[in-house]
Structure formats: structure tokens, C-alpha cells
Amino acid sequence: MKKVVVKDKTFKVCISQEKIRERVKAIAADISCDMAGKKPLLIAVLNGSFVFAADLMRELDFPCEISFVRLSSYAGTASTGKVRELIGLSESIEGRSVIVVEDIIDSGLTMQEMLTMLAEKKPADVRIASLLVKPDNLKVNLDIRYRCFDIPNDFIVGYGLDYDGEGRNLPDIYVVEE
Numbered sequence: 001m002k003k004v005v006v007k008d009k010t011f012k013v014c015i016s017q018e019k020i021r022e023r024v025k026a027i028a029a030d031i032s033c034d035m036a037g038k039k040p041l042l043i044a045v046l047n048g049s050f051v052f053a054a055d056l057m058r059e060l061d062f063p064c065e066i067s068f069v070r071l072s073s074y075a076g077t078a079s080t081g082k083v084r085e086l087i088g089l090s091e092s093i094e095g096r097s098v099i100v101v102e103d104i105i106d107s108g109l110t111m112q113e114m115l116t117m118l119a120e121k122k123p124a125d126v127r128i129a130s131l132l133v134k135p136d137n138l139k140v141n142l143d144i145r146y147r148c149f150d151i152p153n154d155f156i157v158g159y160g161l162d163y164d165g166e167g168r169n170l171p172d173i174y175v176v177e178e
Contacts, residue, residue: 004174006157006167011174015149020131020159020173023148024052027129028059031099031146034127039063040097042129043089045114046070047168048103051160052131052148056101067091071110093123099146103160104132106153108140115142131159132173 002013039062044053046068057066069089098118105111111128118126129146137153157163158170167174 002172003177004167004170006163006174009155009163010177011157011167012177013172014151014154014156014175015159015173017159017171020148021055024055024131025059027146027148028056028061031056031127031129032061034145035060035062035064035097035099038097039065040099041091041093042066042099042101043093043118044068044101045103045110048160048162049101049131051168052103053101056129065091069114071114089118089121093118093121095122095124098123098126100126100128102128102130104134104156105130105142105144106134106137108138108142111142112140132156132161 004011042053042057042064044050044066047070050068053066057064067089100111100114100118102111105128115126127146128142128144130144131148133144133147133150134153135150155163155176156173157167158173160168161173162168
């Protein structure tokens, strides 16, 4: 099994780029079906979702737009539980369908805060597309309509996810070895 070292930790492959590609295509097909006749705005949460958002958007078969927001709740390998808005949404979403594109939903607190911020802008509807979900770690109830993989509560890197800024460029998703 392929291993990499990022900073001071060793990681091994847990989800291959081939499996990621298959799931992204499947999720895109579901979104395309659900969004037929609409022109939704994809809102990608930076930094981690940029790879997933790009691959997902290329697979969609309808007109759509993308915008980016940056929210943060991580320090090192753990969530701080405190959400900070770093870069806000500049487009009007009033009356529009919105798909929030996230790399990973861990506790769900960041996504819950994001949904609260978006609701204040009066969108027609908001749906969540997440590459990864840690269901055993969720602290809030979220309707995650489009999810590629449920994973255990492990620390991972690759495919846009990082460890203190490093490892985002890895094509597979890796889990830390204890």
C-alpha cells in the first residue's frame, strides 16, 4: 500500500483516485438530475474543497456558476469548534438554488454556521455536496443530500485536504498511520 510522509506524520492510501473519480461522477449525475431546468450557484468552501469542486463542476451537465467562501474551524489536526468567516460571498443568492460544495463534514458545526449565514440571504433552496462525511463525529443534524464517502473519525490528507497546509496536491486520500 502506498505511503507518504506529510510534515511529521506518515499516511497510507485509504481512498484511491479511481474510487474518488467514480463517486464524483455518480454524485454529479444525481445533482444533474435534481437540478434539471435550474441554474444553481455552487458555493465551494475553501481551501479544501477546490479540487472536489473543480472535478464535480466538470461533470455537471447543466449551466451553473461557482463562487467561493472561506470558513475555518481547524487548527492542526483537530476542529476548534469555533467558526470564523474569512472570505464572504459577494453574489446575491436571493431566490436561487445553491449547492454548498465541501471537502469534509466532521462535527457539522462549520456547515451549520454556513447554512445559517446563507439562509439570511434568502436562497430558494440550499443543498450540500460533500466529498467526505464523518457520521460518527457529527454533532448536529444535517441533510447531506450528496455525499461521496462516509469515513471513520481518522485524520486524512490528499485530494485538497491538508495537514497544516501540506498534502493537498496528493491525488488519493490518505489516512494517518498511528
